[in-house]
Amino acid sequence: MTVCFRPGHPYDVLNRTPQQERSRATQLRLLEATVDCLVEFGWSGTTTTLIAGKAGVSRGAQLHHYPTKAALVLAAVEHLAQRRGEEIRAEAAGLPPGRVDRVIDLLAGAFTGPLYVAALEVWVAGRTEPELRDALVPLEARVGRDLYRLAVDLLGADDSRPPVREAVHATLDLLRGLGVANLLTDDSARRRTILATWTRHLAEVLAPTP
Numbered sequence: 001m002t003v004c005f006r007p008g009h010p011y012d013v014l015n016r017t018p019q020q021e022r023s024r025a026t027q028l029r030l031l032e033a034t035v036d037c038l039v040e041f042g043w044s045g046t047t048t049t050l051i052a053g054k055a056g057v058s059r060g061a062q063l064h065h066y067p068t069k070a071a072l073v074l075a076a077v078e079h080l081a082q083r084r085g086e087e088i089r090a091e092a093a094g095l096p097p098g099r100v101d102r103v104i105d106l107l108a109g110a111f112t113g114p115l116y117v118a119a120l121e122v123w124v125a126g127r128t129e130p131e132l133r134d135a136l137v138p139l140e141a142r143v144g145r146d147l148y149r150l151a152v153d154l155l156g157a158d159d160s161r162p163p164v165r166e167a168v169h170a171t172l173d174l175l176r177g178l179g180v181a182n183l184l185t186d187d188s189a190r191r192r193t194i195l196a197t198w199t200r201h202l203a204e205v206l207a208p209t210p
Helices: 018-045 048-055 059-065 069-092 100-109 114-128 130-155 162-181 188-206
Strands: none
Touching: 018 048, 018 059, 018 069, 018 114, 048 059, 048 069, 069 100, 069 114, 069 130, 100 130, 100 162, 100 188, 114 130, 130 162, 162 188
């Protein structure tokens, strides 16, 4: 009996055939090339032909794995959101307990990097493309839930208390907005000042009730 694990699981590689390995490698190249294209060319300038060329795979291979641009873009956004979450957890593993400022810095990085730029391109396109929007809404809801849970875990927050739950949601909303403000100009100085103030407030909210 062959046991199958989700992609990325430590034992996943043990159960793949050489063909499956090549197929998985092709998918990864396509997903990462998609994000690169979205960042460089935007949604309107990104085509499946351009993505295939940047990934170094044939047009036929691209169509085999992802028959439409929307399918490819949505898979790329989900893949890199998962990868970024894993990277944040790894980076946070060595942090001492109670370092709210360091956790906020790590989370802020998720909203200033290329993945966030690529995601914004997709969100804007989804506003006027119903098919893309219908697929994007449940994906973003799932990514949002995963990000919320990641933030709660890293902060060591007790989100059974309503003030804590709302404060974590507000933190993520603040980081999203600051990420948008950073798109056209370098907003890092203002962002640091705002986050320093918010971090102090968040630390007070997260403190256990006497």
